[in-house]
Amino acid sequence: MAKATKKQALGRGLSALLKDPDNDIKSAEDKNADKLVGHIVELDLSSIEVNPFQPRTSFNEDSLKELASSIKELGVIQPITVRKLDFGKYQLVSGERRFRASKLVGLETIPAYIRIANDQESLEMALVENIQRQDLDPIEIALSYQRLIDEIQLTQEQLSERIGKNRSTIANYLRLLKLDPIIQTGMRDGFLSMGHGRTLINIDDPQKQLEIYEKILQKSLSVRETEKLVRELNNPGQASKSEAKTSVSQTYKKGIKEFSQYLGTKVDVKVTKKGSGKLTIPFSSEEDFIRLQKLIKGEE
Structure with a gap:
């Protein structure tokens, strides 16, 4: 006392x-x-x-x-x-x-x-101390990193050494600042996580970013569900291909097996969304081609 x-x-x-x-x-x-x-x-x-x-x-x-x-x-x-x-x-x-x-x-x-x-030392002390806090949201941390880089004129590597964080971690936070301001506000208010934000960065079109953001809020999408949505948006062809493959495996599995057994070779079936498709029958030689021809004609 x-x-x-x-x-x-x-x-x-x-x-x-x-x-x-x-x-x-x-x-x-x-x-x-x-x-x-x-x-x-x-x-x-x-x-x-x-x-x-x-x-x-x-x-x-x-x-x-x-x-x-x-x-x-x-x-x-x-x-x-x-x-x-x-x-x-x-x-x-x-x-x-x-x-x-x-x-x-x-x-x-x-x-x-x-x-x-001085002002620079004061800025650095304030920013570095606040970065170490546990209750800052991802955007606050990202803004602190950016200010240290811009106003103290540090490289990402120097910043990494100064605050004891991996350079990749710093880069991931800084990328969040490329998100639409509305999405950044959503992160600050706790409506979506840093994982959601990192996924949305992969969408170049700001309007598309906002559309996915709205879906996250409306449907309470997880980060994994958001990642799937973004992949489908960025690669529509691959999504269709995957859907077609799933449709074939479920609808035509039995037919493919029967074709393969009857012709003595593994056949391939591709089906489009509209229901049309293509049946591929491989052959190894001219003699094999003639064999398959006779089987299809019912001559064997």
């Missing part, structure tokens, strides 16, 4: 230091900067602004209320992280849910780690 009291006292002491304009800390080289970095400081919520680099754009209201209720009872257990902007001004790097929930229950201060970082 004494340890906790000491920690809080330290936070209050640093808070006082940060409010002294004569000792304003602007960089890691400034006086007393070493006392600040790595310590928990109680900051006024009113002095903190939301991070414009925050990759997360939607927050579940019910989940936020649950967190607010927990904070009301137990306080903020895990401090947020901020970066110093100016005298008495800070910007969130991570912990926006805790920040929002604390404001929701009317807290005036919040425990925080203060970082001294």
Whole structure:
């Protein structure tokens, strides 16, 4: 208990230091900067602004209320992280849910780690920390990856090393951003999974993408069912061929067997959707052809 009291006292002491304009800390080289970095400081919520680099754009209201209720009872257990902007001004790097929930229950201060970082470092810290979260939807993750690539100017390979993810995993997420915005919204709202999204990417026509998307919602299609639908859409000829083959095996199986036994050779039957077809009788030589001819004419 004494340890906790000491920690809080330290936070209050640093808070006082940060409010002294004569000792304003602007960089890691400034006086007393070493006392600040790595310590928990109680900051006024009113002095903190939301991070414009925050990759997360939607927050579940019910989940936020649950967190607010927990904070009301137990306080903020895990401090947020901020970066110093100016005298008495800070910007969130991570912990926006805790920040929002604390404001929701009317807290005036919040425990925080203060970082001294430029815009690029702040963006990278915010994005990388949020990517590691378990509750981000696939589109939020994909957007975070894209921002790291575009704004920090990382290659997919460098990004892979930075966040500890396979390059193929990163590529699969980035491909989701090629989907129609309506489908991306559906993924963010939880109407379809990343597996559905990865399947829909294989459709080049945006209108066709939306048509399949509507079918997924209407019929609650699984990823496997969606994959089959997309294959049939992209390869209509192969689908017809498969259907014809199934029709032959079911309707003409007995006839094929009788033909083969009578002619002494394996025959092949192909049937179209309209019911017309072709019977193929192979022969190995001229003599074999004459034999088959006589059998068909009934001369043998």
